[in-house]
Structures are given as C-alpha cells and as structure tokens.
Amino acid sequence: GxxxxxxxPTLSVxxxxxxxxxxxxxxxxxxxxxxYKQESGKGPQFIIxxxxxxxxxxxxxxTVLLNKTVKHLSLQIAATQxxxxxxxxxxxxxxxxxxxxxFGKGTHLIIQP
Amino acid sequence: xxxxxxxxxxxxxxxxxxxxxxxxxxxxxxxxxxWYRQAAGRGLQxxxxxxxxxxxxxxxxxxxxxxxxxxxxxxxxxxxxxLSDSGFYLCAWSVGGPSNQPQHFGDGTRxxxx
Numbered sequence: 001g002x003x004x005x006x007x008x009p010t011l012s013v014x015x016x017x018x019x020x021x022x023x024x025x026x027x028x029x030x031x032x033x034x035x036y037k038q039e040s041g042k043g044p045q046f047i048i049x050x051x052x053x054x055x056x057x058x059x060x061x062x063t064v065l066l067n068k069t070v071k072h073l074s075l076q077i078a079a080t081q082x083x084x085x086x087x088x089x090x091x092x093x094x095x096x097x098x099x100x101x102x103f104g105k106g107t108h109l110i111i112q113p
Numbered sequence: 114x115x116x117x118x119x120x121x122x123x124x125x126x127x128x129x130x131x132x133x134x135x136x137x138x139x140x141x142x143x144x145x146x147x148w149y150r151q152a153a154g155r156g157l158q159x160x161x162x163x164x165x166x167x168x169x170x171x172x173x174x175x176x177x178x179x180x181x182x183x184x185x186x187x188x189x190x191x192x193x194x195x196l197s198d199s200g201f202y203l204c205a206w207s208v209g210g211p212s213n214q215p216q217h218f219g220d221g222t223r224x225x226x227x
Binding site for chain 1: 119147149155156157158159162172203205213215216217218219220221223
C-alpha cells in the first residue's frame with residue numbers, strides 16, 4: 001500500500017457530479033482490496049471490497065475498479081451527495097491474510113453545493 | 114447482527130500514567146481482532162492483531178501491549194504513557210479464519226497525553 005503521508009489529498013466535486021478517488025498499491029501479493037469511508041470523529045466504515053480475480057464490482061452508487069497490471073484501484077461514486085463528504089481510504093491485504101490491512105493515505109472528498 | 118463497542122470515546126491522561134482501552138464484539142464467535150492507531154491527517158497503522166484467545170501478534174515495537182482474555186474482548190494497555198502515544202485508537206474485527214474478509218471498525222478512542 002501507499003506509505004502514510006502527512007497531508008491528505010483533497011478532491012472537491014460539485015453536488016450531483018460523479019466522484020473518482022484513486023489509489024495505488026505496491027504489493028504484488030495483495031489479493032484483497034477494500035474501500036472505507038471515514039467521517040470526522042468516527043471509525044472507518046466499510047463501503048465495498050474486491051478480490052484480485054475481479055476487475056470491477058458495483059454496489060449502491062459506488063463502483064470499484066481494479067487494474068492489477070498497474071497496481072491501481074479506484075472508487076467511483078455516482079451522483080455525489082453532501083453526505084458523501086468524508087475521508088476515503090483504500091486498504092489491501094495479502095492472500096489469506098488475517099494479519100491486518102495496509103491502508104493508503106486517504107483522500108478528503110469535499111462536496112460543493 | 115454484529116456490533117463492536119469501544120470505550121471510552123475520549124480520554125485525557127498525564128504522561129507516565131497507565132492505560133487500558135477496551136473493545137468488545139457482539140454477535141459473532143472467534144473473530145479476528147485488531148488494534149490500529151491513527152495520527153491526525155494520516156492513515157491507519159496496525160498495532161496488534163489476534164486470531165484467538167491469548168494469541169497476540171505485534172506489528173510495531175512500541176510502548177503498548179494488547180491482551181485477549183475472552184473470545185470477543187480485546188484490550189490495549191500501557192504501563193507508562195508517552196506523549197507520542199497520543200492519537201485516535203481504533204478496534205476492528207473480521208470473520209475468523211485465514212480467508213480475506215472486510216474488517217469492521219468501532220468508533221474509536223481519542224487519547225490525549227498531557
């Protein structure tokens with residue numbers, strides 16, 4: 001996963017537009033990927049996951065895309081709403097791992113009215 | 114349904130004092146349990162994980178320790194807190210076993226060391 005940095009990247013989108021949040025990972029052994037949403041003062045909330053045998057998975061208003069060739073993961077949020085404002089983290093885990101996730105540095109999604 | 118509880122929500126402690134943070138999970142058996150720390154503006158750092166009672170694995174050398182006295186109870190402790198122990202501490206659980214499963218987080222404890 002990405003190394004933890006001091007500053008969170010910020011993505012600002014207009015309400016109603018689609019949001020795309022990107023994440024790069026470096027561990028070729030990573031087999032399982034998760035996107036989390038974290039609101040201020042709360043714990044991360046599971047959004048959607050994907051395993052390495054897939055390249056796309058859809059949920060309610062969200063889609064995760066996985067490109068193993070370039071080790072890239074993205075989260076697409078359709079018709080962004082004010083309640084989507086939060087910090088979004090990608091996380092990865094090696095095959096069969098029960099030893100915890102490696103988190104990316106996070107992206108702060110800001111919704112403009 | 115499964116739930117995870119952490120307490121306290123906030124804690125202010127002097128340097129050198131002991132620490133005990135508790136996490137309990139309900140609605141599941143033999144979960145994998147995790148402690149993470151999150152510094153301001155950063156991602157989450159794994160501190161400890163446990164796949165069963167009395168089984169603790171540490172990810173980073175530090176001033177903290179963890180224990181799992183019961184199947185669904187995970188405790189984070191310190192004998193003497195340091196200023197650098199300040200942060201947001203998160204407990205998480207996942208379905209037990211080696212297969213990849215999502216981790217589900219509690220709402221954390223905000224720890225401030227004075």
